[in-house]
Amino acid sequence: MSADLTFGSVPPYYREVYEIVCPHQQQVDQDLFIQLMLKSSLPRQTIMQIWDLVDNKQGYLTRTELPKPTLGDLSDLRATSVKLKRDKNPNILGYSFQELCELDTVKVELVPEKKGLILKHVEYEVTSKRCKSTVLRRYNDFVAFYELLMMRFPYRLIPRLPPKKMMGASREFIEHRRKSLQRFLMLVSRHPQMSDDKLVKFFFTFNGSDMQHKIREQFRGIPDEFMTSNLASKAKDLVPMDTQVQIGNSKEHIRILYNSISKLKDITDRMVSRATGYACDMLQFGQELSSLSNDSTPVSPWATGTNETWQHLKKGFKHISVEYAAIGDKASQEAKETDELVLEKLSSFQDLLNAYKDLCERHEKGVLSDHQRAIQKMGQYKKKKMSATVQGTSEVGTVEQLEQKILEQESQIANMENRNYYSLHCLQMETQLIHANLDIMYHIMGSMAEIQAKAHTELGKVWSEIKPIVDGLQSKDNVSPKRTSPIGSPVNNHAGIVM
Structure with a gap:
């Protein structure tokens, strides 16, 4: 079988199955093997016979022992494989940002x-x-x-x-x-x-x-x-000894993260406002030039003498106003993309960090505080019982009542302790969730670089096209630019400007 299962001889379909069931190791877990074989529609008794034949008595199979069942669609097998791995290590979140x-x-x-x-x-x-x-x-x-x-x-x-x-x-x-x-x-x-x-x-x-x-x-x-939750009863075993120290460190780290993300968000918000304002300014600039080019006020040689500057300017303004509208359109697009792809993602991560702060407060003011109050109440009951016991037989009824209350309180404390441990376990998982979402910063920085590079390149191109038009304003033969009426030009009445 070893020769049959060398890498080159195994069909791609089966190599894909192998990558699903053990992507980072050369062993197939017994539980996952059973799930794998169940997909083949074989009777459970037959599956167990197969396992007995290939079992190396160590709880897993090696690559050369992997069977070749007909499995059909692999999507649910992939999901089962991931779920089993997460269930076997509940202290690891096991999710990437992409997932x-x-x-x-x-x-x-x-x-x-x-x-x-x-x-x-x-x-x-x-x-x-x-x-x-x-x-x-x-x-x-x-x-x-x-x-x-x-x-x-x-x-x-x-x-x-x-x-x-x-x-x-x-x-x-x-x-x-x-x-x-x-x-x-x-x-x-x-x-x-x-x-x-x-x-x-x-x-x-x-x-x-x-x-x-x-x-x-x-x-x-x-x-x-x-x-x-099936983890509630064993929550105590899931909480590491140094959890309180780790929580303190994580709270400080996330506080620093929150402050910086908030500042980045404010900066990005100002960038969006500046780009939007710049777009509006350029559009209005172009509109004023267009308005001047359409001025029909009679201007006679009485006013101009032999100077033809006004006629040349009117023709140039008409051509150049279209270019200013194009600049406004490019800046408007920059503002829109920065808002959607950078500012919103920063806001989303800030929302998540805010939720973490709220969660820590709920833990401290809620289950942890309830647990401490319950322990204090237990101490009060025990003091009263001791006092009643010292007073003698006349307080027998009171002692019995206090003993019953102590038993009830012990049960409540045990439940609260489990809740406290479960809350601590969840806090660890939510901290890991914050770190899984940190990958959003790659997307934010990548989007900002792409948006700025694109916007500056396109704006530079339009300004470069404006320069020869400006240089030719004094010429008697003004040449019309290639662009006629882009989206966002005065002809299209402010279209494309994000307000």
């Missing part, structure tokens, strides 16, 4: 305004690629969803919702909130634990009316993650 992005892509778009009986209200069209769904949602639907997420996943990174404005919301405010809601849903839908939860799927797929009441009714009393 997180592949969990889902969410779009939130504004629906044209509708008038209510008293106030206008804004609706959002929410599209989930993973759920293959498009639904309409109002802001209060997001609020109900957020509240339930906090109940269901108190130990996870849950981004903040943007604030609600009751009356007089400007277009700028509404657009800012739309972007914030899209980032909120994107981070939730790309969270390894939350993305596949029934609550999340319900929000993305329910098409009925009165969403906020329906989702509250459907998930009223929903147990939190601790109550349903």
Whole structure:
């Protein structure tokens, strides 16, 4: 068999299978081997016979012992392989940034305004690629969803919702909130634990009316993650001894990250504003030149004498105004791309870092504080019991009551200890999630470099085309430029300018 399975003789399909089941090692895990063979539709008894024949008594197979079943589509095998590896090492997140992005892509778009009986209200069209769904949602639907997420996943990174404005919301405010809601849903839908939860799927797929009441009714009393996790009972074993030290170090590191990301976001915001302002200025500059070129006020030799400068300028202004419109269009495109590909990604990462700060506060003020209070209460019960015992037989009933309370409190403390350990385990995973998302900085810096290089190259080209037109303004034979009316020119009435 060894000769048959040399690399060159194994068909590509089977090499692909091997890369799935053991991409970084020369061994096939027993559990994954069973899953692999189950895909072949062989009876379980036959599979176990095969295992007995090839088992080297070490719990794994080597490459030369790999069988050749007919497996069909490999996508679910790949998913099974990844899941088994993650389950076997629950202290490692096991997700790359690319894998997180592949969990889902969410779009939130504004629906044209509708008038209510008293106030206008804004609706959002929410599209989930993973759920293959498009639904309409109002802001209060997001609020109900957020509240339930906090109940269901108190130990996870849950981004903040943007604030609600009751009356007089400007277009700028509404657009800012739309972007914030899209980032909120994107981070939730790309969270390894939350993305596949029934609550999340319900929000993305329910098409009925009165969403906020329906989702509250459907998930009223929903147990939190601790109550349903198979890791809850062994959470203590998952928490390393130096966890508190590591949390302190991570909080400081993420605080530094947050401060720097916030500054980068502010700088990028100013870049977008400058590019937008520059686009508007260039467009207005071109419009004024166009206006001068179309001036029909009579100008006679009485005013000009033998000077023909005004006639030459009018012809030149008409040609050159189109070029200024092109500059405005290029700057507008730069502003739009910087906003979408740099500023929004920085905002998304900042939202995630904010969620981490909130999570640390919930841990300290919530489960950790509850645990400490429960221990203090236990100490009080024990003091009262000791005092009652010293007072003699007249306090027998009181002693028995205190003993019962102590037993109940011990049970609560044990449960709280498990919750505390589970919360610490989740905090470790969420810290690793922050680091997995750090890859977004590669995309941010790459996008900025590409946008700036493209914008400066295109702007330089347009300015280079303007130069000979300017040089020829004094000539009697002004030559029209090649460009006639680009998108964003005065002819197209401000098209393409991002405000």
